[in-house]
Amino acid sequence: MLKRRCSLVLTVIMIVLLAAAPTFAKTKITYWHQWTGQWTKVLEDIAQMFNESQDEIEVTAVVVPENFRERLMSSAAVGDMPDVVSLTGDGNLYMAERGLFHAIDKLMGEDEWKRFQEWALPVVWEVNDWKGHVWALTPYIDCHTLYYNKHFFSEAGLDPEAPPLTIDELDAHAEKLTRYDARGNIDVIGFYPSAGVTYWGTVFGGDLVDDRGAPSFHKDPKMLEAMEWIASYSHKYDVTKLVAFEAGISEERAGALDPFISGKIAMQQQGQWVIINLANYTGDDFSYGLAPHSPTPPGGRKGGTLVRSAYGALAVPKGSKNPEAALEFIKFWIGYGYEAQRAKIFEWGAWMPLDRAQKIWEEPTTVQYLNMFPQFAAFRDVLNMQSWAVMQSPVDSFLFDRIGAANDYARLLEKDPAKALEDAAADVMKEFDRINR
Amino acid sequence: MASAAVKKRRIQGLLFISPWLIGFLAFTLYPFISSIYYSMTAYDVISPPEFIGLENYVNMAEDPLVRKALYNTFYYAVFAIPLSTIWGICVALLLNLKVRGMTLYRTLFYIPSIVPVVASSMVWLWLLNPQYGIINGLIYLFFNHPGPGWFADPKLSKMSLVFMSLWGIGQTALIYLASLQDVPESLYESADLDGATTLQKVIHITVPMISPVILFNVIMGLIGTFQYFTQAYIMTGGGPADSTLFYALYLYNNAFNFFKMGYASAMAWLMFLVIFVMTALTFKASSRFVYYGGETR
Incomplete structure (x- = not known):
């Protein structure tokens, strides 16, 4: 029971x-x-x-x-x-x-x-x-601003507490900081606009797309100005040497091999996470400073975040x-x-x-x-x-691909900057029309 | 009329090969056939396909990037196929010599072909690095010249990939080596009696005797180069300045980056057509150059 x-x-x-x-x-x-x-x-x-x-x-x-x-x-x-x-x-x-x-x-x-x-x-x-x-x-x-190597600044006779805040200052500093090796290759570059026209075009005050998401960068004088500025580095430093240098550092971007850490770049536009990298991979003898905002040309977007x-x-x-x-x-x-x-x-x-x-x-x-x-x-x-939303477009995949190619054509001096932008815009416009039909 | 026993054996046979058969039908034949339909649709995977007739094919004719990708692919094929054929035969001839330690040499030449593509691509990026690479280092040492930009130079990037492809020639060389060993020794002995030089023997005996294998490798090379993708995807991403935007890479970008699965399907059919025509032409031309044992000329 x-x-x-x-x-x-x-x-x-x-x-x-x-x-x-x-x-x-x-x-x-x-x-x-x-x-x-x-x-x-x-x-x-x-x-x-x-x-x-x-x-x-x-x-x-x-x-x-x-x-x-x-x-x-x-x-x-x-x-x-x-x-x-x-x-x-x-x-x-x-x-x-x-x-x-x-x-x-x-x-x-x-x-x-x-x-x-x-x-x-x-x-x-x-x-x-x-x-x-x-x-x-x-x-x-990801917030960006200019990191600069204070040691290189002192060696070049520049004030280590006064980073460049305009594009003209940036270019002048870059020239003073660039060094060549015995073979005539660039050993240390003062600066070069590796972030490309997507980033710098926005900083210059330009826009990639209009309110509908259609490409507008080819009609924007600020975008053209940025592209011409990017190409000017290839003229100034000899495109062959610049490309060789770039290829040399492109394989060693991460961690301790970051070219800023390894002393290959004296000034670079980078995000906040680099602070941790620098703490992990540099000693007390590595002294760097941060500009209060990205160097900007007159009429550009002074300070802020691009997203x-x-x-x-x-x-x-x-x-x-x-x-x-x-x-x-x-x-x-x-x-x-x-x-x-x-x-x-x-x-x-x-x-x-x-x-x-x-x-x-x-x-x-x-x-x-x-x-x-x-x-x-x-x-x-x-x-x-402040912040700026860039590439707000339903064709941003294709746009990103083509604007990257346009950047390549201009920086490698394969096309005139205006032509590179126009060709890219024509391709993207076709795609935009296709998906909106 | 098949007997019951034969029928039963047929069914048993089909059952035994059914895993492959089902896999082939589901993962090869069905996608193959369905891609014909998708090539006539606007399809992005997310939304249902919309039938648009031949519009994708018309757009392809007007797409400057298709033209660029075709140019890059043909350029690569024009250099890579003949060079790999000549280089493969040369390596095979050397590996066919009767010298000490030949098994070691054969192993050494074969090793590159089993190295994973990603690993070998990284090694070549460093070897051909314009500033720190060993090749440019040697050029500077011997010629006091800085050396070219290789992958970073749009004028040389495709040739750099061709150069790299010759390194992994082991598989092709091995096939040539096997065919070289099939060439009857008596032919060389007769030529020796006639006083033929080594070069004459290679041109008049070796090459004709291995010509069916050359044809096989050329056709496989043709198919391979038109599908060239992995190295460009890993190493250059189609750049710089679209100089390594190969057809298969652009097809992939359309399918998975630009949401144009229908357009990519149409591109795949064009690629199929091009490979088919090129292979057919090669076969047709081969009757004049390829010698099969037992034939009289």
Whole structure:
């Protein structure tokens, strides 16, 4: 009798537990990103920190090291998509136009979206603001300014506390800092515009596309001015020598082999993450300075951040089974409502805080980090000055490819800068017309 | 009329090869056939394909990058195929000599062909680095001249890739070597009696006797060069200034970077057509140059 009662009680407990099980289960979401090597662990740590902050959501970070776009397109074709993706390639607005992503503003709802816009810097959403909706949010921004080697400045008789702030000053400094070896090759270059016309054209005050996303760079005198300036370096330093030098350093860009660290470039336009590289790979004898903003010509865009949609914006694919949970993870990554955690993310990856009120900069973790790396203050100023969304176009993949080729043609003196821009624009315009037909 | 036993054996046979058969039907034949349809659509994978007739083919005729990619590919083929044929035969002739340690030499020449493409590409980027590369270092040492820009120079980038392809000649040389060893010794003995020189023996005996193998390698080289992709994708990305934008690379860009799967399918069919015509022409021309054993001329 007792035995029967016991088994009855156990059965009832089991049924109750099984029935209650779904309420204990967390909503699981998948996050695709492309951060490989040491960064995979950092992304896993971010996911872990998010999971610890949640009672009902659990995210799994999945690294997709290669062919990210192909896999995303394939998963869209079969209707089995991740819940969140880091968009690290071009073509995002095209995919958004084709209905691949949820509109973030709609997912948030009108009131929260307004609050979010008041909280975040515009750079977080403006580049993905397309046809009335925002399709992705950018959780980290690459800010650029001029790094310069103070030792080289002193040797060349330049004031190590006065970096060039205009293009004319930059060119003059570059000439003084350039050195040649016994074979007549460039041994150290003062500066050369490796960032290309996409970057420098914007700094010069030009625009790549108009409001519709159609190419406008060929009609923009500022873009032409930037392209001519880029080509001027090939004339001034002998294109053969410059190309040889460039090929020499292009194989050694990362870590300790960064040409600025290895003393091959005296001044270079770079992002905030280089601060960590410099700390890791240089000794006390390496002294560098940061310009308060990129050197700018008269009429150019003085100081600020340039952002592209391709720079890791977070989107929620339409195939996501849990878009609300996915949105919560995006908010976490950006730091909206998770300021203390975002301060840690800054420390882990040099991904600067993006809140308009700069509260995250005052979090104890951030203050401690800034004491270690006070150089970030320069980038904080740059980040909070202004920002420009570039290549806001549904044909940005093709545009990026063609503007890169145009840059090559001009810098290698294969085409006149105006002709290089016109040819590229003609190709891109055809593509723009095709998709808008 | 097949008996029941024969029918049963046929079914058994089909069942045994069914894994390959299913794979072939699903992953080769179906995509092959369906690409004809997709080549007549505007298709980006994300949205359903939209039938546009022959528009992709018309656009190809007007696309300057298709012309550029075709030019680059033909340029590469014109240099790479003859040079690899001549170089392959020369290496095979050397490896066919009866000298001490020949197995070691054969191994050494074969090794490059088993090195992964990515690894060998990186090595060649360094070897041909204009400023720090060993080749330009040697040029400076012997000629007191800085040397060319190689991959960084749009005028030389394709030739640099041709140069690099000759390094991995081991596989081709091995096939030539096998065919050289099939040439009857008696032919050389007769030539010796007639007082033929080494060069005469190579031209009048060796080359005709291995001509079917030369034809095979030329056709395989033709197909390979028209599909040339990996090295350009890894090393130059089509640059500088579109100088290494090969046809297969541009096709890939259209399919996976520019969301033009339909256009890429049309490009694939053009590539198929070009390879087909070139192969057919080579076959037709071969009847005048290729000698098969037992033929009388």
